[in-house]
Amino acid sequence: YFISLVGIAAASIHNGFYNLCNGANLAYAKAAFLEVDGYANAKHTPSGDDMMLMHKIGKRFPGKVGFLKNRQAIVRTFTAPDFSTFWQQRLRWTSKAGHYEDKRITVILAMAYLCNLTLAFNVMAGAFHPQFLHLAMWQFLLKIGVDTLFAYSVARFFRTEQLLWNILPMQILHIIYIIAIAPASLIGGFEWKGRRYS
Template sequence: MNLLLIILLLPMLFYIYFLLKIKSGLRKLKQEPGGSVVSKITGVTLVIPFRNEEENLRNLIEDVANLEKDGINFDVIFVNDHSEDDWQEYKNQIRERENWRVIELGAGVTGKKNALTEGIKNSSSEIILVTDADCRIPTKWLKLMVGQFDENTGFVAGAVKYKSNDSIFTKIQALEFGGLILSGAGLIGSGEPVICSAASMAFRRKLFIEVGGYNLNNSLSSGDDEFLMRSIARLGHKVGYLLNKEGIVETNPGDSVGGFVQQRSRWASKGLFYENPILILKLVLIFLFYLSLILSPFTIWFFGWNGSFLVMISIVFKGLTEYFVLLEGEGLLYENVDLSHFLLAELMHVPYIVFTAILGAFGGFVWKGRQLSR
């Protein structure tokens, strides 16, 4: 029985180690210099795939037009993935601007990865910069992202946060999403790139071609960012991270619980297809820790006092460690970590992680009006 308790304890210990590694990586990133624009960069192309983004294109066009270029040779490519809304009014606005253009995906060619690939194929710039059409971009984003590149850098990820409002649901989402962003940043800071966001990323075009673009994971609906980042890292190139308040991109939170679950399930669906078995093992250990908390009543019933103690320290250590990691995002991804919002998020965290992981593993969700199998 003692051996079984020790086995149950292992996922918790790994999870605490995992969070401490993230916190250490974040501290390292915050100590690094912010970077400056590299004069050797010959050009930057911003590629923006979009589908049914009529409500967001006006703000995005304005944000891109206001980007500080500081002498960077810069052009913009919008790629339309068969939008069904009334976005056409923005087509002329885009085409009227110097070095801006719109590309339409052909019949039978769909999806974000194909849209990005088409945009990259139509670019000749050294650096490809990517964001999503529902984002708001700060004026310094371009030069700060480019400033992260040195001669050894192949990929740069950037921080993203949710647009804020007074809704408690949105504030809880902001903490949860902030935790994901901090995890990605901290892991990159500790030298282990795992997750990033396609809402703010940049990479060398020649490396995209060298790794085969999205060919290795084109069948998956998610992961265009992470698979590419790790493919470039495996070639021995440095992965950088922009953790600067003036360079944080804003995106929309989910407007409903159903939409939130659909999105997280889609994100979770790629986990079993990661190319590194050690990484998959780490994710399985984290999932087992969450699952053990779901099954904690059985642990208490079977092990009695010892089981109760194990469950108690698991909950306490999980909460404390996550709270201290989230504090690293104060003033960057959210104003502060409100304790009441944090406790509400903690109550939902474990059930939603387990549920969306299982849902993602079996596929089946709707995104951008399309039914996706995985």
């Protein structure tokens, strides 16, 4: 699913909507960095400095943010070694959502959350009223159809098509993950580099 986020970032940047980037693979001109005062507005949060910088540069220099679609520019990073580390990492990532100046990103995140929440609700309600189960089935088929088509195009670029065999179980886990991570990031803190943040 992480490569799908890279695909979303690429498509969004191509359309002039700077909503995602990754500090592991980010380049900028020093003059542009200084012009927008660098990471000044990101000192209050331990996550999101890369995206906040991109937002500022995109606002100050419209049309000058780009995505380099080139296999030679791919940067490979390590996955979290265990679930606890993965969860803390995702809590840290999710915690930055409220700090974005561009509220369109918050709206999109809220819509994605509601889509997953309503799907889960319809599955549970289907135990009492079958029509909800039918609705959930169509929601799930639409979700997995759109996600698979998009993930395939991205996986082809990264040459990781073999991962698509996991898409069905990952869809189910992803719905649970999305529903759980949002409230968890709001009501609890997270640990990062040996420090506790709340």
